[in-house]
Amino acid sequence: MVPSVTTGPIATAPSTEAVLPEVAAVHWRRRADERSLRSRKRLWTLTTAAHTVPFLVTAGALVAVEPLTAPVSAILVAKAWIIPALYARRGANVVRQRRRGEEAAQRRALGLLGDLVGHDARDLVARTGVVLEPGRLGTWLVGEAGALLIRPGGRTVMCWCVRVPDPDLPAADRIAHLLLALRTDEEGFATVANLAFSGAPWRLRRKLDPAMRPALGAAVQAARGS
């Protein structure tokens, strides 16, 4: 969606927008806020429980009725473990590093991204490929094709799939696109993005690229202090 363009004389004070124009493309969604995020987290937890508890109950019942079915019970318990792990992998994939693009373009894009973030964040993005950005809803880790939101307290991480649909952009430019959109309208950013996972940081950490794990640790620490 393209904003209306003012073609009049140049303004000394800019005409600004506080709401992401991209939100209009998902007009049927309720705008994200603190309450809606809590609600989505609860719903996600309930859904995960609905996927796993039946396996655990069945496993327990089988062993109680007939101990010889223990191997079958073990398979059921394994399924109860694997299902949340698969969701966590899906969540980790939103910040997985993809094609970096041409090296020279990536260097130029990194220079611009470096201008947008502070010294610590610049170091972190060089080491891990994600930018740490504090927000009102929690602490964000912004990657190339999504972002992790570590909620205040650091006990929940929400993985959001969101991207700039231009495959030719270098990786650092894709991060810069998401970072600027996030800074413009944090709630709008969370409205446009699709939730890929919600759960405990430890569960996500196991599925992250090892190079990215320190960034999650730093974000959890920041979220605990917020």
Next chain:
Amino acid sequence: MARLVRMDHTGHTTLAEWTASDQEAIDAAAAGFRAELDKGYFGVVSGGPGQAEMVRELPRDAELVIMRRPIAGG
């Protein structure tokens, strides 16, 4: 020196540069800015962590104006 840059496949491209006292350069930058809006880009001025503003006219006082593409849920 203020800059108008567009994020693109080269990393970024500087479209215009201007100073507050150079009206000709400002006019050229404003024309470049409007042309990018017409192509579907959004203009953003970042104000540091947690702060950025989308602009629909070239802010002549900004040091850096960035043109970005729309984002979408993945």
